[in-house]
Amino acid sequence: MRPAYVTQEGLEDFIDRAFKEDLGDGDHSSLASISADAVKSAYLIMKEDGVIAGMELAPLIFSRLDREMTIERLVKDGDHVKTGDVILRLHGKVRAILGGERLLLNCMQRMSGIATKTAQLTELISGTGAKLLDTRKTTPNMRMLEKWAVVIGGGVNHRYGLYDMIMLKDNHNDFAGGITASVNATKKYLSETGRNLKIEVETRNLEEVQEALAVGGVDRIMLDNMSPKEMTAAVQHVAGRSETEASGGITEKTIRSVAETGVDYISVGALTHSIKSLDISLKAE
Structure with a gap:
């Protein structure tokens, strides 16, 4: 469901700039408290009902930080989701999960808010x-x-x-x-x-x-x-x-x-x- 203007080059450039803004010279909270070889699992959970958007960003964001991270998308863009739904699971380096968490959430939360409002008005x-x-x-x-x-x-x-x-x-x-x-x-x-x-x-x-x-x-x-x-x-x-x-x-x-x-x-x-x-x-x- 990618329009023509959503190019791989454009997405990669956006993610580069976003990480430069957020990570700077390192996620020192995680570097200080989490060992480099720690591998764990995490999941995304809905706190509101709505239309989900931005699922395609997850592998693009986390692959920058951990090429071996496994990502299981349980819904697809455009799906109607409800409070309590688990929509995505991650398994990989903890530092990578924590480093990419906010960027993914910032994008998906805003995109999903827009998609939800659009669906309502449509x-x-x-x-x-x-x-x-x-x-x-x-x-x-x-x-x-x-x-x-x-x-x-x-x-x-x-x-x-x-x-x-x-x-x-x-x-x-x-x-x-x-x-x-x-x-x-x-x-x-x-x-x-x-x-x-x-x-x-x-x-x-x-x-x-x-x-x-x-x-x-x-x-x-x-x-x-x-x-x-x-x-x-x-x-x-x-x-x-x-x-x-x-x-x-x-x-x-x-x-x-x-x-x-x-x-x-x-x-x-x-x-x-x-x-x-x-x-x-x-x-x-």
Whole structure:
């Protein structure tokens, strides 16, 4: 279940930087108290119900510290787990278990929190045809894992960064002199640079929706901070001539009514910027 942006090189680079941050010149607590040849077992146990994510990281993390460590994954990414479930077992050098414990837990707890929230919101809009999107509101240097967790939870990734899609938000349009000027400048730029990028335009009212349609070449129209009534009117006016995306302060209480307006996508920044990590613990066997 790895999206294309989750590469082996990217994962290894992330783990390198994380160990440099955490281990420094050594885990002196373990070096002082645990003998180098001590070999024991440990397990991961769930302290909360939720959707698990990050299981694939365990062998990548612990193999750096103990190439002979055995790892038994008892669930897979995307599985629903319950409090008390043992999800993974380790057997290897104790120093390696302790050295990799916090990195694995930090990643899995956050990823599982994101996957759980994504699954909950996806269920709330089931049957409407709308798809749940993430945003760029991610933790610096954690975007790969956080967007991966959204996919594991059943959501869809929006653009990965500033380079793989054009998104003309209100500030772009205001600085450029309006939607028409902004879109026309963008089409000229894409033509001159030979880039083939989709164009999305943010709109704040029906008049701006009409302008985005009139200028042409817009692949998706964002309906930002509109009421369900306004969104319904906008979707009906667009009439399939462009994809539509709802955005702006959407919550568990409002997401169903937003989905029922007929929008194609609903983007929720809270999937990654305001998530509660799922509680997971590592215990000595």
